[in-house]
Amino acid sequence: MGNISEKIRYVGVNDLQKVIFEGMWPLPFGVSYNSYLVVDEKVALIDTAEAGFAREYMENIRREIGDRKVDYLVVNHMEPDHSSLISMIREAWPEVRIVGNAKTVPMIKGYHGISDNIHVVKEGDSISLGSSTLTFYMAPMVHWPETMVTYFNEEKTLFSGDAFGTFGALDGGITDSCCRLYGCTDVAENTFEAFREEMRRYYSNIVGKFGQTVQAALKKLSGLEISRICSTHGPVWENHAADVVSYYDRLSRYDADNGVCIVYASMYGNTAKAAKALASELEKRGIDYAVHNLCTENVSYAYRDVFKYNTLVVGAPTYNNDIFPPAYNFMYGVSARLVKNRNFAAFGSFTWAGASVKLLNEMASKLGFKLLSEGLSFPQAYSPEKCDMSALADRIMQERG
Ligand SMILES: Cc1cc2nc3c(=O)[nH]c(=O)nc-3n(C[C@H](O)[C@H](O)[C@H](O)COP(=O)(O)O)c2cc1C
Ligand SMILES: [Fe+2]
Ligand SMILES: [Fe+2]
Incomplete structure (x- = not known):
């Protein structure tokens, strides 16, 4: 472990302990916090x-x-999963020069009380480590205002921060030619496929909210030749760098596959029966779908599949x-995620006066x-007569063309 190239060394860690990331998102396969050294006449920590x-x-x-x-500490992103140890680095190497942009500076002060020896860079500025050059490009709102990326010119390597990141800790190695998704026994065709679901869940x-700014960043980066992506979470992408860029491009355009994401919540099982009925109608027609029960699973997985399929049924x-x-x-x-371009339908049980379906339709219309x-609102128990999921499945089929 360690060497990605002669000059680039991996010094990140796997977090296999944390159960919930950012206080909300489950980590069934852990997560990695990636950090890198670029070692030349001078040493930069990213x-x-x-x-x-x-x-x-x-x-x-x-x-x-x-x-x-360590001569330089480059701060691409101030979210504490990557910035928590800035003070420790400054304590270990008091002369370390911190490299950030104008928006990073007050955040470093606020989190760490550090305001001296900071080298403020702007779009396109570079620092030289000897025979290695690091160039900085701003990537605001991917997904914080101070986010920037660092490009190692001579090795065509992009240190991308959270961009192109994924949940899932690293087993077996660091780069996509030799690394596996920790704790996952599914056999995947390659590392990109192994991480694809966790990458979409992370995104x-x-x-998710920042499709537009991710698109702006991708447009900017399209001018760079990128043969290696070192993000802050997940594998280092070499063989699959292009796959990962095009996947993030698709996700940030809210582009989705034909299929249905069924998401439901139910107190006494009546709405749940309707969800099940829809799933079996889709199954009969060979339409791809996923079902998520919000009462028993974290909403993280439902969002993941909202970004997968072009039809959402709630x-x-x-x-x-x-x-x-x-x-x-x-x-x-x-x-909040500004999801676009979806087909939608709602269903649900009530007892004396139905309101949920109408209100869900209003949220979707907005x-x-x-x-x-128009939605399938039904009184009391589910029955196919009261809630015609076969008709809805036909309509979904028709929409698919
Ligand atoms: C706390 C609570 C509030 C409810 N409020 C309404 C309501 O405002 N209007 C209505 O028609 N039914 C209301 N109901 C009844 C449920 O909508 C009804 O029991 C429905 O069948 C539950 O569907 P489920 O089995 O999928 O949970 C309420 C039930 C509970 C427990
Ligand atoms: Fe972040
Ligand atoms: Fe992060």
Whole structure:
């Protein structure tokens, strides 16, 4: 472990302990906080790691550079999963020059009380480490305002921060030619396929809102020749760098596959039965789908598949004349992610006066979704007569062409 090239060394860590990332998102396969050294006449460290990994992280750095010092600490992103150990680096090497942009400076002060010896860079500025040049490009709102990326010119390597990142810790190696998704026993065709679901979950959960700014960053980076992507989470992409860029491009355009993401919440199982009925109608027609129950699983997975399929069908009973809260929260999250270009339908049980389906339709309409039906609102128990999922499945089939 360690060497990505003669000059680029991996000093990141796997987090196999954290159960919930950012206080919300489950980590069934862990996550890695990647950090890199570029070792030349001068040594640059690119981003740091989570606070709890101070010791392991320091050992990784010492293993690579021994008694040499870190001359520069490049701060691409200030989210604490990458910036927590900035103070520790400054304590270990008091002369280290911190490299950030104008928006980074107040954040470093606010988190670490550090305001001296900071080298402020702007778009296209470079620093030389000897025979290696690092050039900085701003990537605002991917997914914080201060985010920037660092390009190692001579090795055509992009240190991309969270861009192109994925959940999932690294097993077996660091680069995509030799690394596996930690704890996953599914056999994948290649590393990109192995991480694809976790990458989409990461993107949709954390970066999802920022499609437009990701597109702007991709446009800017399209001028660079990129043969290696070193992001802050997940494998180093060499063989699959182009696949990863085009996947992020698709996701940030909200481009989706033909298929249906069924998301429901249910107190007593009536709405759940309708969800099941729709799934079996889709199955009969050979339409791809995923089903997510918001009452038993984290909403993270539902967002993941909202970004996968071009049709979203949401089921929720009426609750206090409103949408049953788990489904409301989910739709709020879909709105917050500015999801576009989806077909939509709603269904749900009520007992005395249905409201949820109408309100779900309103939320979907605000997002510009195309309503495939007026919605299937049914009183009390589910039955195919009260809630015709076969007709909805036909409509979905027809939309698919
Ligand atoms: C706390 C609570 C509030 C409810 N509010 C309404 C309501 O405002 N209007 C209505 O028609 N039914 C209301 N219901 C009844 C449910 O919508 C009904 O039981 C429905 O069948 C539940 O669907 P489920 O089995 O999918 O959970 C409420 C039920 C509960 C428990
Ligand atoms: Fe981040
Ligand atoms: Fe991150």
